[in-house]
Amino acid sequence: MLDCATLRDPKVKTEPVLYLPQDFAEPPEVEALGKKCGVRVERLATKIERLGQDVVVPAPGLLYLPNPYVVPGGRFNEMYGWDSYFIVLGLLTTPASDDEDPAKSGYVELARGMVENFFFEIEHYGGLLNANRTYYLTRSQPPFLSSEIREVWAAEIAAGRKQQAQAWLERAYGYAVRDHALWMSEEHRAGDTGLARYYDYGEGPVPEMEDNSTYYADVIRWLLEHKEAQTNDLVEGPSMPGPADREKLAAASCDLVASAVCARAHVGIYWLTRDFYEGDRAMRESGFDTTFRFGAFSGSTHHYAPVCLNSLLYKYERDLAWMAEQLGKAQEAKQWDAEARARQAAMDRYLWNADKGMYFDYDFVGGKQSSYDYLTTFYPLWAGAASAEQARKVEGNLRLFEKPGGLTMSTYDSGVQWDLPYGWAPATWLAVDGMKEAGDLRDAVQVSQRFMTTVRDNFACEHTIREKFNVMTGSSEAQVAVGYRQNVVGFGWTNAIYLKMEKLLERAAVTEGEEAQMHPVCTAAQ
Numbered sequence: 219m220l221d222c223a224t225l226r227d228p229k230v231k232t233e234p235v236l237y238l239p240q241d242f243a244e245p246p247e248v249e250a251l252g253k254k255c256g257v258r259v260e261r262l263a264t265k266i267e268r269l270g271q272d273v274v275v276p277a278p279g280l281l282y283l284p285n286p287y288v289v290p291g292g293r294f295n296e297m298y299g300w301d302s303y304f305i306v307l308g309l310l311t312t313p314a315s316d317d318e319d320p321a322k323s324g325y326v327e328l329a330r331g332m333v334e335n336f337f338f339e340i341e342h343y344g345g346l347l348n349a350n351r352t353y354y355l356t357r358s359q360p361p362f363l364s365s366e367i368r369e370v371w372a373a374e375i376a377a378g379r380k381q382q383a384q385a386w387l388e389r390a391y392g393y394a395v396r397d398h399a400l401w402m403s404e405e406h407r408a409g410d411t412g413l414a415r416y417y418d419y420g421e422g423p424v425p426e427m428e429d430n431s432t433y434y435a436d437v438i439r440w441l442l443e444h445k446e447a448q449t450n451d452l453v454e455g456p457s458m459p460g461p462a463d464r465e466k467l468a469a470a471s472c473d474l475v476a477s478a479v480c481a482r483a484h485v486g487i488y489w490l491t492r493d494f495y496e497g498d499r500a501m502r503e504s505g506f507d508t509t510f511r512f513g514a515f516s517g518s519t520h521h522y523a524p525v526c527l528n529s530l531l532y533k534y535e536r537d538l539a540w541m542a543e544q545l546g547k548a549q550e551a552k553q554w555d556a557e558a559r560a561r562q563a564a565m566d567r568y569l570w571n572a573d574k575g576m577y578f579d580y581d582f583v584g585g586k587q588s589s590y591d592y593l594t595t596f597y598p599l600w601a602g603a604a605s606a607e608q609a610r611k612v613e614g615n616l617r618l619f620e621k622p623g624g625l626t627m628s629t630y631d632s633g634v635q636w637d638l639p640y641g642w643a644p645a646t647w648l649a650v651d652g653m654k655e656a657g658d659l660r661d662a663v664q665v666s667q668r669f670m671t672t673v674r675d676n677f678a679c680e681h682t683i684r685e686k687f688n689v690m691t692g693s694s695e696a697q698v699a700v701g702y703r704q705n706v707v708g709f710g711w712t713n714a715i716y717l718k719m720e721k722l723l724e725r726a727a728v729t730e731g732e733e734a735q736m737h738p739v740c741t742a743a744q
Contacts, residue, residue: 219287220247222255225280227351228293229426233258235279237352239342240265248282269345269400270356270419278425281350284338285331290685291708296349299359300505301710302332304644306366308714310373311721326373330386333366337393346397348503356420357503361530363397364537384544391541398534401527408523409582412564414531416519418499421492422472423479434483434490436700437515442488447514451494457486471495496520505644508701509636511579511590511628515700521583525569529577529597532561536602562603569598575611577604591629593619593645599652609656616653616661623692624669625649633699640696641669641689643715650719663726666719673716683716685709 225234234257252259287297309325348354367390374383401414408415453470456463471489472480494517501516512519539554568580576595579588598604619625624641631638654662676694684694685706696705
C-alpha cells in the first residue's frame with residue numbers, strides 16, 4: 219500500500235486515487251503517501267454495508283487496506299480474493315531465511331496481515347472483494363477465507379502462541395460467519411437446489427476490461443462466426459447510437475452513459491445482451507475468466523450451481539463447525555455441521571454423476587446437469603465432500619486431464635485460457651491435495667512432479683514464473699484466441715504451489731531420479 223506503483227492501475231487509464239472508508243480516520247502514512255506519490259486521497263461518500271450498494275465514486279481507484287500484502291503480479295497489482303489463499307499457503311510454507319523455523323518466520327505475520335485485510339474489507343467495504351479496487355465493490359471471489367483462517371491459526375499454534383491464536387480465532391470466526399452469509403443471500407441462491415451460484419451485483423461490461431478494449435467485440439465476432447453455438451447472447455441495435463437510442467440499449471444491452479467500455483462493445487448492429495453481461499460478471503466472481511464451461515465465454519455462469527463453489531462452501535461450513543467447537547460454541551457447531559450435511563446431500567443429488575464417476579455443474583435454469591469435463595471435479599475430494607467410492611471414481615478419470623506438463627483445466631480446446639491446453643496452479647493444487655487426502659499419494663506425487671518440471675524448465679528458459687502453462691507442450695506459450703491473451707509474469711499462486719508441491723515430495727520421500735523427464739527445448743518466444 220505504501221508503494222507508489224501499487225496506486226497506479228494498468229487496467230484503467232486514470233490518475234491514481236486512494237480511497238479511505240467513509241468512517242475511517244486517515245492514517246499518517248496515507249497523508250505522506252499523497253505527497254510522495256502524487257496520489258489524490260479521497261474518502262468514500264457513504265458507509266458501505268454490503269456488496270453492490272450504490273456508491274458514488276468520482277474515479278476508479280485503490281481501496282485502502284491496513285496491512286502489507288502480496289499481489290499476484292503484472293497487471294494484477296492489488297490484493298485478490300482467491301489468489302491470496304494460495305499465496306498465504308506459500309508464505310506459511312517458506313521460512314524468512316534458510317536458518318529460520320518456518321513457524322517463527324516473518325511470513326506468518328505477513329500471512330496473518332493479509333487475512334486481516336479481508337476482515338477490514340468485510341467491515342468497511344461490504345464484503346470480501348474480488349480485489350481492492352473500487353470497480354470490484356460489486357462482487358466477491360471463491361470463498362477461501364475459512365481455509366486461510368485455519369492455516370494461520372495452525373501456524374500460530376506451531377509457533378507456540380496458543381493463547382494469542384485462540385483470541386485471534388474468536389475474532390476471525392465472526393468475520394467468517396459474515397463472509398459465509400454473502401453466499402446464502404437470495405442473489406447467490408441457485409434456484410431451489412439448496413446450492414449456491416456466482417453472482418455480481420453490477421451491470422454491463424466490467425470497467426477493468428478497458429485495457430483489453432476489444433474483448434467484448436471479439437466475443438461478438440466469435441458468436442457471429444459460430445452459429446452452431448446456438449446462444450441467445452446477441453441483440454440488434456444501432457451501430458452509431460445517438461442520445462435517443464441510449465435508453466433502449468441500456469435496457470437490452472449496456473448503458474453508454476454509465477460505461478465507457480460499452481461504447482466499444484459491439485460489432486456493427488450486434489450487441490451483447492444484458493443477460494450475457496450478468497453471466498460475464500458472475501464468471502469473474504468465479505475466478506475462471508474465461509472458459510466455455512458455462513456456455514460460450516461463460517455467458518451463462520449465473521444459471522449454474524458450480525461444483526467448485528459448493529465444494530468450497532461445504533468445506534467452509536465444516537470449518538465453521540470446527541471453529542465453533544474450538545471456541546466452546548457447541549450448539550453453533552451442530553448447526554454448521556447440519557448445513558454442511560444438507561449441502562453434501564444437494565451436491566450428491568445435482569452435481570454427482572455416478573455413471574461417469576465425476577462431478578458436473580448443474581444448470582438450474584435449464585434443469586439439467588452439464589456434461590462439460592472440468593478439473594473442478596476434484597474439488598469435492600479436497601473439501602472432504604466425496605465419499606471413498608466417489609473419490610475412487612473421480613481418480614479413475616484423472617487420465618482425462620493428465621498431460622505431459624501437468625493437469626489441463628478441461629478436455630475442450632475453446633481457445634480461451636481456462637480450458638485445454640492450459641494448466642493452472644490453484645486448480646492443480648486442489649486436485650493434488652484432494653487426491654492425497656483421499657489416499658492416492660502416488661497420483662498426487664506424479665502430477666506434482668510433472669507440473670514442477672514444467673515450472674522449472676520454463677524458468678530455465680526465460681527466468682520468470684507465469685500465471686499458467688501449456689501442459690500439452692510443457693511451455694509458457696499462450697495462444698489465446700479471445701480474452702486475456704497475456705501470460706502474466708509473477709506469479710503469486712504458481713510460486714506458492716511450487717513450494718507446496720516441493721514439501722509434498724519431501725514428505726513422500728521422492729528421489730530426484732523418480733521425477734518426470736520432459737525438459738522441452740526453449741521456444742523461439744522464450
